[in-house]
Amino acid sequence: MQPFSERQEQIMNASIELIAELSIxxxxxxNIAHKIKLTxxxxxRHFACKNDILLAILQTFKEVSQQTLVESCASEVIAFEQIKGIFRRNIQYFNEKPAITAVxxxxxxxxxxxHLSKEVFKILEMHEKALNCIIERGQINHEIRADIKEKExxxxxxxxxxxxxxxxxxxxFDFDLKTEIELILVSLKKMLVPK
Amino acid sequence: MQPFSERQEQIMNASIELIAELSIxxxxxxNIAHKIKLTxxxxxRHFACKNDILLAILQTFKEVSQQTLVESCASEVIAFEQIKGIFRRNIQYFNEKPAITAVxxxxxxxxxxxHLSKEVFKILEMHEKALNCIIERGQINHEIRADIKEKExxxxxxxxxxxxxxxxxxxxFDFDLKTEIELILVSLKKMLVPK
Amino acid sequence: MQPFSERQEQIMNASIELIAELSIxxxxxxNIAHKIKLTxxxxxRHFACKNDILLAILQTFKEVSQQTLVESCASEVIAFEQIKGIFRRNIQYFNEKPAITAVxxxxxxxxxxxHLSKEVFKILEMHEKALNCIIERGQINHEIRADIKEKExxxxxxxxxxxxxxxxxxxxFDFDLKTEIELILVSLKKMLVPK
Amino acid sequence: MQPFSERQEQIMNASIELIAELSIxxxxxxNIAHKIKLTxxxxxRHFACKNDILLAILQTFKEVSQQTLVESCASEVIAFEQIKGIFRRNIQYFNEKPAITAVxxxxxxxxxxxHLSKEVFKILEMHEKALNCIIERGQINHEIRADIKEKExxxxxxxxxxxxxxxxxxxxFDFDLKTEIELILVSLKKMLVPK
DNA sequence: AATGAATGAGTTTTCATTCAT
DNA sequence: CATGAATGAAAACTCATTCAT
Structure with a gap:
């Protein structure tokens, strides 16, 4: 919600990279201070405590995700194309900030x-619900096979x-994620979309 | 490789539980000492350093996995049944030691x-290779659809x-893993095994 | 080389005293923290590790020694007076910081x-070489007896x-070091300087 | 005084070597247990505590020294030859057990x-007194120059x-100690024995 | 005699956090 | 805003010693 200052973003990015490089x-x-050359x-001055940095990272990702989901669901294409849209956007984000995947x-x-663990769980649920919803609609519209439950x-x-x-x-990060995801999406389509 | 002493196993189990409860x-x-009431x-006396405990846990899981894979591949059933066999055994193991899933x-x-991260990667590769191999054979025998690459x-x-x-x-751990996995396996079969 | 901060010097001095009082x-x-009333x-904050404190002590002594040797060698007096000069300066330093002798x-x-042991050896060699050089010159100038090798x-x-x-x-430290050293120097002169 | 068992001697020797290799x-x-392959x-079983090992080492050296001094003083040669005798015996001992020099x-x-520190001091005093005594006698007999005090x-x-x-x-230990000591003794003789 | 496990106090080092400047 | 020093608690690991077997 609150817009983060430049320094805050810098701290958040350094933190994400540290987790990716050295784990939590x-x-x-x-380490954070060292990375951005501060004491x-x-x-x-920028975060009240260490946990707040993590919280800020999660919140930012949550908001990005939310927007992705909202925009993708708004587009008037068939179900599977909506799903593709969601993941393509996500992958684009990951390509820009690969380290965030570690978080x-x-x-x-x-x-x-x-607190943090609940936050993560909420993001997971959000994604799952959105997808569930799209698939259910897809099944009704005969765009997605209906002999398997949407949850599955x-x-x-x-x-x-x-x-x-x-x-x-x-x-x-040594293969092209976009290519691989496109391949997987093609395969998933074959399995899930009736001809 | 080496057989672990009773105390060592106790330490390993306590460690697994701690990771599951409180993360790494x-x-x-x-905490380990507390859990098993030692100083x-x-x-x-039982592990030279903390990392060796983690290494021992990974090694044990690796061996269990290896045996699972070997035995499952030896059984003379169709490809998808072999796959089912592998996961059923794994799930049985997880049901006995749920905490290990956190590791x-x-x-x-x-x-x-x-060192540890390499060990984890090896286990992942082992699983993937075994599955790849089964699926490839399944495709040749027309037991698994061949219009999707085995890697996918x-x-x-x-x-x-x-x-x-x-x-x-x-x-x-508040749903029955076995049931859910069986459901997923049924769904996967529908998607992957030609009628 | 680097100039030490006040705190660093304080830590170094406390360390020297501790070695003198209680051995290495x-x-x-x-103990160091206790002595200077810190945690x-x-x-x-002031030294990366314990060894660095010892290294700093050795370096400081090395530099003091070096300066002593350089200045003493520059003075234009006969060989044995140069030698006296070196030791008098050293003894003055020891009188100011008796504990350093323990180090x-x-x-x-x-x-x-x-690393440390090499540093100590270097200081020893430095002293020996300087003395060797002075004595050799003294022998050439007939200020020091030449029937014994300079090394001896x-x-x-x-x-x-x-x-x-x-x-x-x-x-x-319960006798006057200066007096005793002067006595020894007189005796050494008798043995080494021809009349 | 008490004769040490074979195991005790083994422990003492291992301890001497450890001090020589890694300092106190x-x-x-x-480390001791590891070196002699015991737990x-x-x-x-062989020493009541660690300090007793050190005490035993010092006592042994003290006794060896004492015998050296007694035997050397008993021989009816001129003063400087007695001194030579003492150091030759000592050097022989050091050649057999080089590590003891570190102790x-x-x-x-x-x-x-x-307790230990007092013991070491006593050995030092013993040596010094014996030498003092020989030199004093040597000065009286005009075998050693008398214009320098025996203490010096x-x-x-x-x-x-x-x-x-x-x-x-x-x-x-990479030069021949015996040779070097003989050279020093020759030089000392030149300085101390009147022709 | 020796083992192997255990203890409890101690070691060096790290960490999140605070605060005067 | 930022620094640099400090704290206090906790981390991993070590050590002399003990003891049942």
Whole structure:
């Protein structure tokens, strides 16, 4: 909601990169300060505490996601094209900020903080609900096969995409994510869209 | 490789549980010692350092996985039944030791240690290769649709299963994993096995 | 090389005193912190690790020594007077900071760290070379007896002085070092300077 | 006094070597046990505590020294030959057990234990007194120059020898100690014995 | 005699956070 | 805004010693 200052964005980006490079254990105030060439004390001018940095990261991603979902659902194309739209936008975002995938796809890292962990869960739910909704409509319109429950289809789609993104990250981002996701989307279409 | 002593297994199990409860940041020697009612120093009689505990956990899982894969591939059933066999065994293991899913499905947590992170990657590759191989054979035998590349199919299957297991964990293990996995497997069969 | 901050000098001095009072085993971060009324963590704002404190002490002594040698060698007096000059300056330094003798004359204490032990050896060599050089010149100018090799003379002089300083330290600094050294220098002159 | 068992001697030797290799800080029960392939607990069958090992080492050296001094003083040769005899025997001992020099010539390492530190001091005194006595007699018999006080001469001799031995140790025992000591003794003779 | 496990206090180091300047 | 020093708690790991077997 609140717009972040330039320094805040800088801190958030440094944090995301640190998590990607060194995992959550590498996210220390010292490391952040070092990365953006500030002193440790200075960080606290911009965020009240370390958790607030993580919270800000999650909130930003949540808002980006929300907008993606809203815009994609508004477009008047068939269901599967809407789904494609959602993931294409997401992948575009990941390509710009690859490190964020380490945060978004490692839900477990926030388990020691109830607040953060709830926030992550909400994002997950939001995505799943939106997809569920699109698929249900697609099934009614005979654009998506109806002999499999929408919940299952959602799970297959999200699971496939997430696994691809995760492999991309673990490989050190060394293949073209867009290409691979397009391939997966084609395959998913074959499985899910009746001819 | 080496057989672990009873104390070592106890330490490993306590560690798995701690990761599941409190995430990797909760895995401290103090917490482990507390959990099994030992002093901190005593832990070091059984493992040279903290990382060795994680390594032992990964190695154990790797061996269990390997055996699962070998045995499943040896059975003379059609491809999709072999795949089912693999996941059923895995799920059985997860049901016995739910906490291990927090370790196995949170690859990112090891990113700060090159050795551990490599070990995790190897396990992932092992699974993928085995599945790839089964699917390829299934396609040749017309047991699995051949209009989608085996790599894509592997990704869809693994992705769907992993996503289901992850949701199970994030939900606090409050649905029956076996049932859900069976449902997903039925759905996947519909998508992948020609009638 | 680098100029040390006031706090750093304080830490270095406290460390020297601790070694003198309790030997190298008494040099703990806790003891240092206690001595200068800081918390343990605070020490690490000023030195990256414990070894760096020892290194700084050695470096400082090395520089003081170097200057002593350079200045003494520059003075245009006969060889034995130059030697006297060197030791008088050194003794003056020891009188100001008696505890440092525990560090400088206990080379063995650094043997567990290759870096430190090399640094100590370098200081030793520096002293020996300078003395060797002065004596050689003295022999050419017939100021020092030439029937004994300069290397042997160097060894006798350094050995005698060092042994005296060591006894001073072991006695708890309870005799006047300057007087004793002057006596030894007189005796050495009798042995080494031809009439 | 008490004769040490084979195991005790083994422990003492391992301890001496550890001090030589890693300094006093490397002398841990774990390291000793490792070196002689025993468990840590086993060490305590042979010595009541760690300090007792050090005490035993010092006592042994004291006794060896005492015997050397007694035997050397008993021989009816001129003063300087007696001195030569003492150091030759000592050097022979050092050649057999080079590591002991790290213990004997690093008095400071025991500073944190009053008992040990006193023991070391006693050995030092014993040597000095014996030498003093020989030199005094030598001066009376006109075998040693009398224009320098016996205390000074003692200091010069002991200092020169100790410094040579110390350099031998710091060099990693890579020159022939016997040769160097003979050279120093010849030089000392030139300085101290009237023609 | 020796083992192997355990203890409890200690070690160095790191961390989030605070605060005077 | 930013620095640099400080705190206090906690991290991983070590150590001398003990003890049941």
């Amino acid at each position: 254990q590498g996210l220390t105030i010292k 440790e004390g200075a960080i606290y 978004i796809f490692s839900e477990g890292i926030f388990q020691n903080d109830a 289809i959602t799970r297959v789609i999200i699971g496939s995409i997430r696994y691809t993104v995760k492999k991309w990250r673990l490989s050190g | 940041q909760g895995l401290t020697i103090k 901190e120093g005593a832990i070091y 196995i499905f949170s690859e990112g947590i090891f990113q700060n240690d090159a 199919i592997t990704r869809v299957i693994i992705g769907s299963i992993r996503y289901t297991v992850k949701k199970w964990r994030l939900s606090g | 085993q008494g040099l703990t971060i806790k 343990e963590g605070a020490i690490y 400088i004359f206990s080379e063995g204490i650094f043997q567990n760290d290759a 003379i160097t060894r006798v002089i350094i050995g005698s002085i060092r042994y005296t300083v060591k006894k001073w330290r072991l006695s708890g | 800080q490397g002398l841990t029960i774990k 840590e607990g086993a060490i305590y 004997i010539f690093s008095e400071g390492i025991f500073q944190n234990d009053a 001469i003692t200091r010069v001799i002991i200092g020169s020898i100790r410094y040579t031995v110390k350099k031998w140790r710091l060099s990693g």
